[in-house]
Every structure is written in C-alpha cells, then in structure tokens.
Amino acid sequence: MEPKYKRVLLKLSGESLAGNEKHGIDFETVLKFCKPIKKLSELGVEVAIVVGGGNFWRGRSSGKMDRTRADHMGMLATTINALGICDALEQLDLEVRVQTAISMQQIAEPYIRNRAIRHLEKGRIVVFGCGTGNPFFSTDTAAALRAAEIEADIVLKATMVDGVYDSDPKTNPEAKRYDRLSFHDVLNLDLKVMDSAAAAICKENNIPIIVFSLENPDNIISVVCGENIGTIVE
Numbered sequence: 746m747e748p749k750y751k752r753v754l755l756k757l758s759g760e761s762l763a764g765n766e767k768h769g770i771d772f773e774t775v776l777k778f779c780k781p782i783k784k785l786s787e788l789g790v791e792v793a794i795v796v797g798g799g800n801f802w803r804g805r806s807s808g809k810m811d812r813t814r815a816d817h818m819g820m821l822a823t824t825i826n827a828l829g830i831c832d833a834l835e836q837l838d839l840e841v842r843v844q845t846a847i848s849m850q851q852i853a854e855p856y857i858r859n860r861a862i863r864h865l866e867k868g869r870i871v872v873f874g875c876g877t878g879n880p881f882f883s884t885d886t887a888a889a890l891r892a893a894e895i896e897a898d899i900v901l902k903a904t905m906v907d908g909v910y911d912s913d914p915k916t917n918p919e920a921k922r923y924d925r926l927s928f929h930d931v932l933n934l935d936l937k938v939m940d941s942a943a944a945a946i947c948k949e950n951n952i953p954i955i956v957f958s959l960e961n962p963d964n965i966i967s968v969v970c971g972e973n974i975g976t977i978v979e
Contacts, residue, residue: 749971752791752865754892755782756885756902759797759826761959768800770829778903779833781965782870786839790969791865793895794872795888796830798822816880820847823884827874828852840869846878846887858894865895885939889946900947900954901968902939907958908976909938926978938978953979 757778764771785792801822802815824845831841842864843853853874854860864871876887885902892900906914907922911934914920923936928948931938938944938956947954955968957975967974 746788746966746970748785748788748790748969750790750898750969752895752897753785753793753969754888754895754897754900755792755794755965756888756900757794757796757826757830757959758904759800759822761903761905762796762826762829763800770800770826772829772833775829775833776836778959778962778965779830779837781962782834783837783839784966785969786868786870788969791868792870793861793865793891793897794827794830794870795876795884795891796823796826796872796874797884798826801825813880816876817847820875820878823876824849824853824874827872830872834870834872840867841872842869843872843874846873846875861891862895871895882942883940885943886946889939889943889952892952893946893950897952900952901965902954902956903959903965904956905959907960907974909936909956909978911936923976924973926976928978931978938976944978947978953977 762770762775764774798819802819827843831843834841844856845853846856848855861871873891876884909923910920912920928944931944955975955977957964957968964974
C-alpha cells in the first residue's frame with residue numbers, strides 16, 4: 746500500500762473511545778483504533794491526533810454552569826483520553842508524546858509547535874490534548890488549528906457515520922450522502938462536518954478534510970492510501 750499523504754491529523758471523538766459502554770474509556774476499543782495507526786506509522790506516515798472529551802464531559806450540555814469553567818472541565822477530559830490513547834499506542838511499541846495546550850508538565854509536554862513537528866519527523870505519534878486551550882472553541886477547531894500549525898496534508902475526521910449527509914441519516918432514511926464538497930458548500934449549507942471556525946481555518950490554509958466511518962478501523966489506512974471512502978471537503 747502506498748500512502749497518498751505524508752503527514753496527517755486524525756480527529757477522534759471522545760465518544761468513539763467508550764465503545765459499547767457509551768461512557769468512559771473501553772481500552773479494547775482504543776487498542777482496536779490504534780492498530781491501524783501503527784500500520785500507518787510503519788508505512789512512513791507522520792500521525793498527529795486530536796481527541797475530544799465527550800465520553801466524560803460535554804461542556805455545552807452543562808446547563809447553568811459557567812461556560813468557561815465547563816469548557817475547562819472538557820479540556821481535562823480530553824487529556825484523560827489523550828493519555829489513554831498514548832498508553833494503547835505504547836503497548837503497540839510505538840513512540841508517543843502527549844502535548845497539552847494547558848500546562849500540566851507532570852503528565853504531559855506543553856504544546857510547542859516546533860517540538861511537535863520534530864517528534865513527527867522522528868516517527869513519533871503526537872497526541873494533542875486540551876483542545877486549543879481556550880474556552881468557546883471545540884476540539885474540531887483544535888484539530889483544524891493544529892493541522893495548520895504542523896502543516897498537515899489533510900484532516901481525517903473519524904466519525905460513527907460514513908460521510909457527510911444533507912440530514913441525519915439515523916432519523917431520515919432518505920438522507921443524501923455527499924462524496925465531495927467544497928468549503929463554500931459546507932459553510933453555506935450549514936452542513937455538520939465541523940463547526941464554522943474549524944472549516945474556515947482549513948479553507949484558508951488549503952487543508953482538505955475527509956469525513957469517514959470508524960466502524961471499520963482499517964478505514965484509517967484506506968483513506969490515507971487514497972481510497973474513495975467517506976466525504977472529502979476541499
């Protein structure tokens with residue numbers, strides 16, 4: 746297999762790490778996602794990961810809580826997930842570094858762009874925690890921002906559906922799936938690919954996004970090798 750992309754940013758949702766438990770981390774599920782990441786690394790692909798925290802905490806669903814504090818709690822949740830992914834990858838004999846946008850030096854490196862790029866060049870996997878380090882921004886925005894900063898070739902958004910639809914395919918059996926979209930389409934049609942800030946960052950920096958299903962973890966390898974899976978936004 747020949748990779749199409751040299752450096753990729755993989756965006757994982759926190760919920761995907763919970764498996765059938767729907768909450769917390771199911772370690773067997775995490776290992777299942779990490780095995781194709783190891784294969785990518787063996788193919789010479791440089792892999793960075795941004796992970797959400799929805800399996801532990803969703804700040805926007807916190808009701809009357811102060812939004813900034815709720816978002817800070819969500820950032821801590823993403824760090825728990827980043828450490829879990831790190832452990833699984835290390836069990837597969839990969840070198841991994843966790844970098845967090847909020848300093849917590851006893852458990853992770855602070856995010857430093859040049860250091861992150863150097864890790865990638867040395868074949869290490871880099872997992873970014875704490876989103877952007879700022880409230881009011883999603884981990885989708887963090888994925889787009891980190892992809893731009895490390896000069897990734899593409900953002901791989903792994904979801905539980907097989908692409909982008911014009912409506913929710915779980916509730917509308919007539920929902921139409923798109924094979925290819927422009928960022929203009931995503932923003933104008935208000936399609937739920939990523940939030941508008943994330944889409945704007947990718948658009949301005951000419952970074953395509955592929956949205957695909959994680960139901961088969963080997964899809965991670967397939968999309969990096971250029972197979973026509975999911976929806977590409979460019």
